[in-house]
Amino acid sequence: MAGAGEIRNFRTLFISDVHLGSKAARTELLLDFLKYHEAETVFLVGDIVDGWRLKRSWFWPQGCNDVVQKLLRKARKGTRIVYIPGNHDEFLRDFPGTHFGGIEVADRAIHEMADGKKYLVLHGDEFDVVVRNARLLAYLGDWAYDAAIAINVVLAAVRRRLGMPYWSFSAWAKLQVKHAVNFIGEFQKVVADEARRNKVDGVICGHIHHAVMTDIEGIHYVNTGDWVESCTAIAENHDGSLELITWREIKVTAELHALPAPVKSKDMQAA
Template sequence: MVENEARKFRTLFLSDVHLGSKGAKASFLLDFLKYHDADTIYLVGDIVDGWRLRRNWHWPQEHNDIVQKLLRKSRKGARILYIAGNHDEFLRDFQGTHFGGIEVMDRTMHETADGRKFLVIHGDQFDVVVRNARHIAYLGDWAYDAALAINTVMNKVRRMLGLRYWSFSAWAKFRVKKAVNFIGSFQTVVSDEARRIGADGVICGHIHHATIEQIDGIEYINTGDWVESCTAIVEHHDGRMELLSWTHLIGEQAGFAPVVRLDDKRPKAANAA
């Protein structure tokens, strides 16, 4: 299948790819971008992980391929807007600048085909830890890396035992009471900001928890991430929002038996290749 046969949406929202980190699932995103296209693409922060690159340079060819793929889409006519996050906060010094046709900004407003207005923002601006206790944020970032490393070891053992892929880090994040409380508080305060400026909803990233839900009359949408969940938000041409998951490759690449998933939007012929 050629790229111009990809599913075409009005808008595509991606965040938290963390290029430059060992946890980034660049091959999954490359596969996703091959089969999905849009008139407008929002990169909702933490696309490049400046924090990890400062600690240890890691930039394999697949990470460069992601950049080239996005630039190619821009050359073919897609409008691409890059919303800076906390891991790529260095870009906030370049608001209003265009890099290869990609527009850089801190936040923006998106109007859907059916006339709704969404605040598009990474979300770290509303994270008290990131704003006021950066050293704790760095410690949490290190802990997340450690959880991903445990994932790798644990799933090697599970594969030897004939068990399916299982994410320890995702399990821990949604079982620890403080983490659950943080997610709820984050969703509320970001939704409050959308309400304050008169928006109908908010589209953000930052906490790696993909969802579409209503919070006190505000449509809260989180794009998720491309470290574990491999999720994206798309806007259809009628304005309808949908959460897509692209996790079918996780088990296959880790050596697990393939699992048929309903969220695999690739054509049958592509799956057989």
């Protein structure tokens, strides 16, 4: 695995669930990631802009502008960028086939890898029973997630002061609830079934903020994760193989290695 300071070139990058417009969006980490990763094609797999939160209250700091400008700049330089809207940026679903500054909008896509395997690319919210059948419940869940993120910020600060490693309360809480109803497993199964109906080899999606690559009854299921907590992306190498990149962990490791070695006290040197 390359370090945080090395530029890597891929055939394709898949990024989802950035949630620009949310205070939880890790724009600084995404900008850093985009700086060190180039690709012929970039798929934005939904929930890049958080329209739900922006409707509640406008929040658009400079970091959000910087991410948009970075993507537009890549498009101008020749990168093909495909934006597949999710439920939080569903307003873009009214513009399939439209190009915005070189970024094309599509409801879903079939992507052929370098090795000839085909993958269905979609956000995945249409297979989330909560979002599909109970919009009010989905909005309440969204509010609760905001609250968990706020708790997370306080906890992280306390743990840093105590010299403890990073631990995500919001990710833990979400995982406990969704495991209780077997949500993640069921979501993965129905998305894999959709890939099977489309006669493809695999599926790449987002939506549930749970980055993973696994095989489900002959279908390669890939979830891109998010840029709220895990800060993950999926990359296609030039041979068609896929890898999961966890940028938060790479950055933390690089920062730790960059720290100066502790200076030994005179007493320790004497010993």
